[in-house]
Amino acid sequence: MAEAVLIDLFNLKMNLQNNCTQKLLSRTLEGATGKHYPFVYIMCCQTLRIERSSEHNVLLKSISGLQFLKKGFEVVYASCTAAVLYTIKQKLDEKDISLIKIILPLQRRALMRVFLDHLFTTVYQFEFEDLMVDCDPHNFQQPAEPCRELQILADRDLEAIRSEIQMHLESLPSLKGELTILKSSLISDNIFLHGFTTRTGGISYIPTLGSFNLFSSSKRRDPTAVVKENLRRLAKAAAPHNWSHFFLSTVNHANDVWIMGKTEPDSYDGIVTNRKGITIAAPGADCIPVLFADPVKKACGAAHSGWQGTLLGVAMATVNAMVAEYGCNVRDIIVVLGPSVGPCCFKLPQESAKRFHSLDPKCVRMFDLPTPYINIRRATRVLLEAGGILPQNIQDDSIADQNQNLTLCTSCHPDKFYSHVRDGENFGTQIGFISIRE
Structure with a gap:
């Protein structure tokens, strides 16, 4: 009835x-x-x-x-x-x-x-x-x-x-304050337009989606029309000319990468391009939105890295696609990890935790618990450094200057970010985006 x-x-x-x-x-x-x-x-x-x-x-x-x-x-x-x-x-x-x-x-x-x-x-x-x-x-x-x-x-x-x-x-008026975009000092502003969104400045009114939700699905109450309006406001604030062609990576929790210009896969967690005037992006709500920039070859990438994608090496898969397709030198690539769930709040069952522990024991805290705490950010750094990315070219929560830290815990900051861990199934989504200036 x-x-x-x-x-x-x-x-x-x-x-x-x-x-x-x-x-x-x-x-x-x-x-x-x-x-x-x-x-x-x-x-x-x-x-x-x-x-x-x-x-x-x-x-x-x-x-x-x-x-x-x-x-x-x-x-x-x-x-x-x-x-x-x-x-x-x-x-x-x-x-x-x-x-x-x-x-x-x-x-x-x-x-x-x-x-x-x-x-x-x-x-x-x-x-x-x-x-x-x-x-x-x-x-x-x-x-x-x-x-x-x-x-x-x-x-x-x-x-x-x-x-x-x-x-x-x-x-409609913006809700919960002004639109805010977080930017990395490592990515050249003269070559790239980039940033990580927060949850303020949009029109989404449902509490767990309010107010700048950037993802619509059949399981949530925010329709595509509202997400498009939030994206329009982001484009207006960030890069109006680069948002006529906007591409958001799908969420497959794997390591597939779409090289723009080639056939688009059915699903992929990473995107790379060297075309100007195109904005690529990766979603995140606890999972890590990761941005990649090569200022020498003028190529960029974006990847969605959840705990499964992290173990499958989606970050290095994105780097390898840039190297193979655009002739990038791995030592020139900048990698920035966006807001994501921290080791303070993220747990996994023992069987999954063992895989992180074997990668680096420091990726797991309280390993003897049935559900230990996991540091997917550190695991991402370990894999990137093993793949040849210079340590100083990786920006995450381990950087010395915490004022430059963009890798804040999404679960710990309900006023700034969405979080699946904190909010449950009807959660909102922020994104990391990047494009090459025309």
């Missing part, structure tokens, strides 16, 4: 002063629902303040006899469909609601599906029920004739919906 009901009256310019219209609305809504729902939201178009007040009062009066609407009933006004749906989404998320019934005119169903696809994820489940009224405001007093749902919208309609959503999201 649905946990909430959304009734779409957005395109119905009703003459609510008419008693017949009021009765029809009440009868239609009562017949369409017929059961008790804890939360009911009615979508209405924003009108002039005086008209809105009058319409709102009449609407309340027209449905005051419906017992199931007395508690948890709310009329939500906005100037466009995107705005009213996004407002209702926030109300649903506050209550952790995922099962929603939408009652709407049949003519609005195809359009509504497009809005839902952009503003929601598969975490939510929708069922539809027809509101038997005509969208023509002059015909509201008569039930609409049943007709087949329009399955396909014209391209111009789809583009109009996308534009409406984008304009609304762009208008």
